[in-house]
Amino acid sequence: MRSNNTGLRGLFVFAYAGVLGVTGGIALAEGDPDYDPPLAALGPVPVPPDNPITDEKTQLGKLLFFDTRLTGDASLSCGDCHDPKSGWGSPQPISRGYPGAIHWRNSHTAINTGYLSKLFWQGNAKSLESQAPTANQGAVAGNGEKDVMESRLRQTPYYIEKFKEVFGTERPNLDDAWQAIATFERAILSQRDTPLDQYLNGDEDALSEEAIFGLELFQSKANCIECHNGSMLTDEKYYNLGLPRPYEWEEFGLNTITFRWETYAKGAPEKYYREFKDDAGLYFTTKRPSDIGKHRTQPLRYLAYTPPYMHGGQFYTLEEVVEFYNEGGGENEFTDGTHGIESKTPILKPLDLTDEEMEALVIFLEEISGDEITMAVPKIPVYAVMPDVPGLDQAKAKRIGLDIYLNTIAAK
Numbered sequence: 001m002r003s004n005n006t007g008l009r010g011l012f013v014f015a016y017a018g019v020l021g022v023t024g025g026i027a028l029a030e031g032d033p034d035y036d037p038p039l040a041a042l043g044p045v046p047v048p049p050d051n052p053i054t055d056e057k058t059q060l061g062k063l064l065f066f067d068t069r070l071t072g073d074a075s076l077s078c079g080d081c082h083d084p085k086s087g088w089g090s091p092q093p094i095s096r097g098y099p100g101a102i103h104w105r106n107s108h109t110a111i112n113t114g115y116l117s118k119l120f121w122q123g124n125a126k127s128l129e130s131q132a133p134t135a136n137q138g139a140v141a142g143n144g145e146k147d148v149m150e151s152r153l154r155q156t157p158y159y160i161e162k163f164k165e166v167f168g169t170e171r172p173n174l175d176d177a178w179q180a181i182a183t184f185e186r187a188i189l190s191q192r193d194t195p196l197d198q199y200l201n202g203d204e205d206a207l208s209e210e211a212i213f214g215l216e217l218f219q220s221k222a223n224c225i226e227c228h229n230g231s232m233l234t235d236e237k238y239y240n241l242g243l244p245r246p247y248e249w250e251e252f253g254l255n256t257i258t259f260r261w262e263t264y265a266k267g268a269p270e271k272y273y274r275e276f277k278d279d280a281g282l283y284f285t286t287k288r289p290s291d292i293g294k295h296r297t298q299p300l301r302y303l304a305y306t307p308p309y310m311h312g313g314q315f316y317t318l319e320e321v322v323e324f325y326n327e328g329g330g331e332n333e334f335t336d337g338t339h340g341i342e343s344k345t346p347i348l349k350p351l352d353l354t355d356e357e358m359e360a361l362v363i364f365l366e367e368i369s370g371d372e373i374t375m376a377v378p379k380i381p382v383y384a385v386m387p388d389v390p391g392l393d394q395a396k397a398k399r400i401g402l403d404i405y406l407n408t409i410a411a412k
């Protein structure tokens with residue numbers, strides 16, 4: 001059906017007029033009696049006062065983002081699971097993990113993360129600065145040891161020079177590396193002025209007729225706006241949509257190990273640890289049973305480049321996603337009372353969308369994705385053996401301090 005878009009145009013115009021007639025009377029949906037901010041163009045990315053953006057810091061952050069030094073065995077960079085060629089995410093439903101392990105969730109795109117106030121499917125990191133170390137140190141992601149990663153930076157002349165330039169320190173500090181990576185994500189990986197922004201700023205030609213029809217449906221009959229609203233198309237709240245269980249958790253031993261380990265490590269009581277087969281999501285942060293099975297509403301701005309979708313990569317295409325919503329969501333062990341929990345959001349109801357309407361929603365989601373942000377992986381600086389300082393033994397180095405020791409080298 002996708003190849004037949006132009007043939008459907010007449011149909012779209014007709015149906016569009018029909019939808020317009022009903023947009024006036026959207027009532028608040030059951031279960032979410034809140035005000036839904038309208039869709040809006042993206043403003044400038046918010047910058048924390050203690051980590052201002054500079055060009056030098058952005059360039060340093062770019063190198064660090066692609067540098068495998070910041071993992072346990074120096075084999076994996078942020079860019080391996082947030083690959084520019086895969087929408088700055090991972091093409092696998094469940095992300096790859098640290099060598100020998102596998103992750104347990106789908107890897108988000110790194111695009112536009114500077115606009116979010118809650119990161120991760122579970123919303124448990126509140127800033128890019130605090131997210132980066134969890135990625136590099138987390139057991140199924142970077143699995144890095146702080147001292148080792150820091151030493152690797154300090155053993156790299158280019159980094160010694162650049163960290164000094166950017167942060168004014170004699171030697172690279174790992175905490176500054178997180179600041180630089182966050183700056184790279186904020187400065188480079190933010191995308192404004194997409195067709196959606198242009199349209200919302202008054203350029204009516206920025207979206208095709210089909211996409212505009214999709215936008216109307218998004219805000220009316222399809223009720224996506226209930227959760228996907230504001231400038232990032234997310235309310236940053238949490239819902240259980242009744243997503244099916246990723247089959248990997250039942251079919252592959254390595255996936256099962258990570259699933260069970262995460263459930264345990266994130267503090268589920270033994271009963272849940274033994275019985276849960278689905279991802280309990282927000283519950284791991286709040287430990288409130290009513291939050292079991294809820295995940296953060298996803299932003300929808302870069303979707304064309306980021307399949308598969310949802311926290312377990314449950315869907316490969318946007319068509320599948322829209323069909324799932326059209327059926328009123330699904331069922332999982334947290335919707336059917338298996339554990340005495342029925343946390344499915346009452347907002348999702350069968351939508352009764354026609355094929356043309358579903359098609360228009362998909363076209364809308366694809367068109368608003370804007371241009372792909374591509375980037376060649378930069379060349380990573382090399383290690384060097386630090387020169388000996390004549391006459392400096394361990395006791396002396398300790399006494400005069402490493403900073404002065406490094407100065408001594410620099411002066412040579």
Ligand code: HEC
Pocket residue numbers: 065070076077078079080081082095096097098103104105106107108109110113116118119120121122128131132133135136140141142181
């Ligand atoms: C082994 C793969 C892997 C590596 C390495 C990795 N990530 Fe991730 N990243 C993921 C996965 C999987 C998620 C989703 C995890 C979750 O929500 O529980 C994620 C989530 C994120 C998010 C949250 C996005 C959102 O929309 O909430 C950001 C930001 C991010 N990663 C940045 C980084 C940075 C920066 C690095 C390097 C310091 C990094 N990642 C390294 C796999 C990885």
Ligand code: HEC
Pocket residue numbers: 218222223224225226227228237238239240241243294295296297298299300303306308309310311312318321322325326345347348361
């Ligand atoms: C009740 C709130 C709610 C409504 C209504 C809703 N969504 Fe979602 N949406 C979510 C949540 C929560 C997620 C993440 C779910 C997860 O992975 O567990 C999500 C995820 C998605 C994703 C996956 C994005 C990604 O990066 O993986 C797409 C696409 C999407 N929604 C589109 C839509 C469309 C189109 C509609 C309207 C037909 C809609 N949503 C209605 C809450 C909602």
